[in-house]
Amino acid sequence: MTRPDPSISDLVADRRPGHSLPAGLYTRADVFDADMEIFFRNHWIAVGLECDVPEPGDAYVLDIGKSSLILLRDDEGEIRVLHNVCRHRGARVLNAGNSIVSKLVCPYHQWTYELSGELMHAPHMGQGFDKSCRSLKPVKFVSVGGLVYACLSDNPPEDIDRLIETMEPRLAPYDIRNAKVAYQCDVIENGNWKLTIENNRECYHCLGNHPELCLSFIDLDFGYDPAALSQADRERADAHEARFAEVTMAWEAAGYPSAAVLPRVEGDTNFRTQRLLMNGAGESQSPDTRAACKKLLGTMTDKMLGDVHLWGHNTWNHFMADHAVIATVIPLGPDRTLVRTKWLVHKDAVEGVDYDVQHLTSVWVATTDQDAELVERSHAGVSDPAYEPGPYSEFAETELESFAGWYVRQMRVNGY
Incomplete structure (x- = not known):
C-alpha cells in the first residue's frame, strides 16, 4: 500500500539542525508554491538596479512567478516599480x-498610462468613465545604494531598514546608482x-570546482x-587572520565599513555582508x-x-574598485531556477578602451556555468529515494545552517 506523502508541516518539523533539508522541501510542487508565496511575495527581494533604467522612459520588466x-x-x-x-x-x-517608452501603452486595447502609472487615455469607455481610479498598481520598493528591492505584499517586513542602514555607507563610494x-x-x-x-553560501566546493574564481578568493576566509592543518598551514592561517584583522581595521579607519554583518535567523530580511581581501x-x-x-x-581611487x-535570499553581489558583479535568483519551478548576472x-x-568584455566577465561566466552543473547534480541527488539529509561542516558550511534555520523559522511563522 502506498503511504501518503507527509505534509509540508511534517517536512519542516523533520528538519534536523546541522543537516540539509528533507528532500520534499527541495522537490515538491506544493512546497515550491509555498516558497513563492512566503519568500517571493511577502519578503523583500532583489529585482533590479537603478542603472537598469538610466534615462527617463527606460523600462525593465522582470517576471517573478505569476x-x-x-x-x-x-x-x-x-x-x-x-x-x-x-x-x-x-x-x-x-x-x-x-525597452524604451514615452508612455505605457497596453497593446490589447491601447489603454495608455503616464510613466507615473496614471491612466491618461482609455478609448471608447464613455463620458462617465473615471480614469482616476484605474492607474497601474504601484509596488512597494526601496533602493539600497542603487540596488532595487521590491515586496509584492501590502505589508512588507519592516526590518529592511537594517539592510539600508548597513549597505548605503558601504556602497556609497561605488556609486552603483550611476554605474552602467x-x-x-x-x-x-x-x-x-x-x-x-x-x-x-559556501565555498567548501570552490577549490575543486572553481579554478578561475580561486585565483582571487582566499580559501582560508571560507572555513x-x-x-587538520599541518604546522606550516597553521602558521599560514594565523598570518592571514592577523593580516585580515589589521587590514579590516585600516579600512574602517579610512571610512570604508568592512566588518562582517551576519544574518538574523529570527529576522525577516536575511542578508550577510563583509569586505574580504x-x-x-x-x-x-x-x-x-x-x-x-x-x-x-564612483569615487574609488584605491584598487x-x-x-x-x-x-x-535571492541575490549575491561583489563590489570591487573597478567593477561589480550582481546576481539575481528567480525560481521558475521546483527544479528550475534563473540566475541573472550583471557586470x-x-x-x-x-568598451574596448577602458575594458574588454571577455576579460571583465570570464571569471564569473565560468563560475556560474560550473555552479549550474553542481546544482543540477545536487537536485538529482535530493530527488533520489536514497537521499537523506547530510551533516554540514561546522567549519565550512556555517552559512548553510544559518540559511536553513531562517528558512524553517519563516515556514513555521507562516503556518507550516
Missing part, C-alpha cells in the same frame, strides 16, 4: 526585458532555488578545520586578479579595497 514588475524611470527622473497588469482586462503592458550594465548573462539551473542559494594582485575578480576596467567605479560581498562598470567607461 507576477510581472515594471521597473522604470519616469519623466522626472524618479525610479518607479509598477505591476505589469493593465487595469482594463489584465493584459501585460510590456514584454519581459528592457556592461554585460548580462542568464543561466537556467536545473535545480531548486534553495540549492542555488546554498551552493553560493577550515584547524586540527582578494588573492593574487588583490585588485579584482579577473583572470589576472588585476583591475579589469581602467576607470574605477586594493578588497571585495564587498552582499548575500540575500557593472563606471557609466563613462568605454
Whole structure:
C-alpha cells in the first residue's frame, strides 16, 4: 500500500539542525508554491538596479512567478516599480526585458498610462468613465545604494531598514546608482532555488570546482578545520587572520565599513555582508586578479579595497574598485531556477578602451556555468529515494545552517 506523502508541516518539523533539508522541501510542487508565496511575495527581494533604467522612459520588466514588475524611470527622473497588469482586462503592458517608452501603452486595447502609472487615455469607455481610479498598481520598493528591492505584499517586513542602514555607507563610494550594465548573462539551473542559494553560501566546493574564481578568493576566509592543518598551514592561517584583522581595521579607519554583518535567523530580511581581501594582485575578480576596467567605479581611487560581498535570499553581489558583479535568483519551478548576472562598470567607461568584455566577465561566466552543473547534480541527488539529509561542516558550511534555520523559522511563522 502506498503511504501518503507527509505534509509540508511534517517536512519542516523533520528538519534536523546541522543537516540539509528533507528532500520534499527541495522537490515538491506544493512546497515550491509555498516558497513563492512566503519568500517571493511577502519578503523583500532583489529585482533590479537603478542603472537598469538610466534615462527617463527606460523600462525593465522582470517576471517573478505569476507576477510581472515594471521597473522604470519616469519623466522626472524618479525610479518607479509598477505591476505589469493593465487595469482594463489584465493584459501585460510590456514584454519581459528592457525597452524604451514615452508612455505605457497596453497593446490589447491601447489603454495608455503616464510613466507615473496614471491612466491618461482609455478609448471608447464613455463620458462617465473615471480614469482616476484605474492607474497601474504601484509596488512597494526601496533602493539600497542603487540596488532595487521590491515586496509584492501590502505589508512588507519592516526590518529592511537594517539592510539600508548597513549597505548605503558601504556602497556609497561605488556609486552603483550611476554605474552602467556592461554585460548580462542568464543561466537556467536545473535545480531548486534553495540549492542555488546554498551552493553560493559556501565555498567548501570552490577549490575543486572553481579554478578561475580561486585565483582571487582566499580559501582560508571560507572555513577550515584547524586540527587538520599541518604546522606550516597553521602558521599560514594565523598570518592571514592577523593580516585580515589589521587590514579590516585600516579600512574602517579610512571610512570604508568592512566588518562582517551576519544574518538574523529570527529576522525577516536575511542578508550577510563583509569586505574580504582578494588573492593574487588583490585588485579584482579577473583572470589576472588585476583591475579589469581602467576607470574605477564612483569615487574609488584605491584598487586594493578588497571585495564587498552582499548575500540575500535571492541575490549575491561583489563590489570591487573597478567593477561589480550582481546576481539575481528567480525560481521558475521546483527544479528550475534563473540566475541573472550583471557586470557593472563606471557609466563613462568605454568598451574596448577602458575594458574588454571577455576579460571583465570570464571569471564569473565560468563560475556560474560550473555552479549550474553542481546544482543540477545536487537536485538529482535530493530527488533520489536514497537521499537523506547530510551533516554540514561546522567549519565550512556555517552559512548553510544559518540559511536553513531562517528558512524553517519563516515556514513555521507562516503556518507550516
